[in-house]
Amino acid sequence: xxxxALKSACRALIGHYPADKWWxxxxxxxxxxxxxxxxxxxxxxxxxxxTRLRNARCLNPQAMDxxxxxxxxxxxxxxxxxxVKSVRLASLVRWVISTGGVRGVAMIETSELRSxxxxxxxxxxxxxxxxxxxxxxxxxxxxxxxxxxWLLRMGLTTSGKMMTYExxxxxxxxxxxxxxxxxxxxxAIVLHGQAVCGRVPDCGQCALKxxxxxxxxxxx
DNA sequence: ACCCAGGGTCATA
DNA sequence: TATGACCATGGG
Numbered sequence: 305x306x307x308x309a310l311k312s313a314c315r316a317l318i319g320h321y322p323a324d325k326w327w328x329x330x331x332x333x334x335x336x337x338x339x340x341x342x343x344x345x346x347x348x349x350x351x352x353x354x355t356r357l358r359n360a361r362c363l364n365p366q367a368m369d370x371x372x373x374x375x376x377x378x379x380x381x382x383x384x385x386x387x388v389k390s391v392r393l394a395s396l397v398r399w400v401i402s403t404g405g406v407r408g409v410a411m412i413e414t415s416e417l418r419s420x421x422x423x424x425x426x427x428x429x430x431x432x433x434x435x436x437x438x439x440x441x442x443x444x445x446x447x448x449x450x451x452x453x454w455l456l457r458m459g460l461t462t463s464g465k466m467m468t469y470e471x472x473x474x475x476x477x478x479x480x481x482x483x484x485x486x487x488x489x490x491x492a493i494v495l496h497g498q499a500v501c502g503r504v505p506d507c508g509q510c511a512l513k514x515x516x517x518x519x520x521x522x523x524x
Numbered sequence: 525a526c527c528c529a530g531g532g533t534c535a536t537a
Numbered sequence: 538t539a540t541g542a543c544c545a546t547g548g549g
Contacts, residue, residue, distance in 0.1 A: 327530095338530095339530085340531095342529090342530050342531090343529095343530080343531040343532070344528090344529060344530085344531045344532080344544085344545095345529060345530080345531090345545090345546075345547095346528085346529045346530080346546090346547075346548075347529090347530065348529095348547075348548080349529085349546060349547055349548085350530085352546095352547090353546095381545095381546075382546065382547075383545090383546070384529095384544075384545040384546035384547080385531095385543090385544045385545050385546080386544090386545075386546085387544075387545090388532085388533085388543090388544050388545090389544090392532085425532090425533085426531090426532065426533085427531095427532085428531060428532050428533085429531095429532095430530085430531065430532090431530095431531070431532080434530080446530090448530065448531090449529095449530080449531095450530080490530090494530060497530095498530090
């Protein structure tokens with residue numbers, strides 16, 4: 305599949321799944337917190353935890369830093385893996401504060417910011433890219449499971465090798481879109497992935513109907 | 525009662 | 538370097 309074909313497929317997908325302000329958050333810090341809480345978890349569960357944090361006035365770096373670990377655990381309980389995620393949030397907040405707060409973080413250049421995020425305990429490639437894209441509007445592609453399935457279903461098999469996060473990301477480097485465009489693309493990929501109900505594509509159930517690009521070369 | 529979701533880390537081989 | 542166990546909730 306050529307670059308132009310990929311671009312046009314992406315534009316088509318966004319056209320079918322237009323999502324303006326798809327990531328619901330009132331601040332950049334809230335996006336960062338949400339990115340950790342939603343790891344391997346449905347958004348509905350992560351969202352409940354965010355609401356509890358907000359009601360407890362802990363949805364800012366200073367307040368969260370003053371939170372004890374047990375209290376953090378109970379506040380984010382609904383997101384699951386609370387013992388793991390409370391430690392991750394604490395690590396994240398520590399880094400944010402030591403970097404000069406959210407304003408300080410925002411001044412760091414993208415590739416440097418990515419490696420600093422990845423150095424924080426609990427932040428891997430995907431969470432780092434989510435934060436870069438949705439909290440700071442940086443032009444990065446989020447190569448999550450939905451994106452990998454999407455590529456595979458369009459016929460991009462990686463000759464026996466497994467489709468890793470990085471190998472998927474490389475396919476989209478040619479896009480060179482704005483941060484806002486990357487946000488819309490990720491939203492559309494996720495929405496479409498959810499619409500076809502996970503592993504088994506069924507175009508009858510998604511908005512693309514018969515012309516679903518998932519099924520063009522569906523071999524999963 | 526099972527199954528899984530908008531992952532990442534750590535221990536093995 | 539590459540799988541596997543583990544975390545743990547709420548909804549289907």
